[in-house]
């Protein structure tokens with residue numbers, strides 16, 4: 579591999595790992611605070627059961643994928659499941675954010691945060707947020723943990739909760755709360771759904 583390509587790949591690895599995890603952490607924490615305020619629960623009650631917290635995190639990942647879309651170029655003519663032909667060389671945009679809010683898959687409340695939703699079949703509760711196929715996210719199991727599908731039970735011997743769940747659990751157990759005097763702000767100028775600041779108190 580030429581040096582400049584190696585530099586590009588290494589830079590990509592840091593971006594792919596850190597930018598995604600950081601924004602996912604803040605989105606999931608915000609959804610947790612919001613849900614607890616609406617449901618009259620405390621974040622401590624939710625994090626006490628890390629399996630439950632992991633569902634909160636996966637549901638937040640579904641609604642807020644780090645990349646709203648993924649691109650592919652067809653290496654050969656490809657016929658899609660619905661019969662449409664993608665000719666060799668064509669570029670296809672996979673709209674992860676739109677797919678993740680498909681009401682036929684996630685139900686009529688697909689645009690809402692509902693960590694208790696039931697999803698039929700082999701669909702990930704995080705939707706398409708980690709891509710799929712041979713280029714599926716390399717860090718998926720690290721950040722999301724073991725992703726259980728419809729009807730699967732966790733294996734107590736080796737269940738992984740993922741770094742985002744474990745970090746939120748630790749922060750909430752140490753008393754993290756949103757700062758009532760400084761409201762969080764999103765980056766208005768960005769087309770991506772990302773927070774600029776999220777002030778908290780301990």
Ligand code: HEM
Nearest residue numbers: 594595598599602644648707708709713714715716717721
């Ligand atoms: C919440 C956190 C993360 C999200 C939402 C996420 C999302 C994604 C998505 C959607 C892709 C596929 C892009 C495509 O299909 O074009 C991808 C690829 C990738 N991710 Fe992640 N990612 C996350 C965390 C991480 C972490 C922690 C690492 C490394 C430790 C990582 C490393 C990679 C790499 C190397 C690829 C490229 C894989 C390939 O092209 O074969 N990601 N990620």
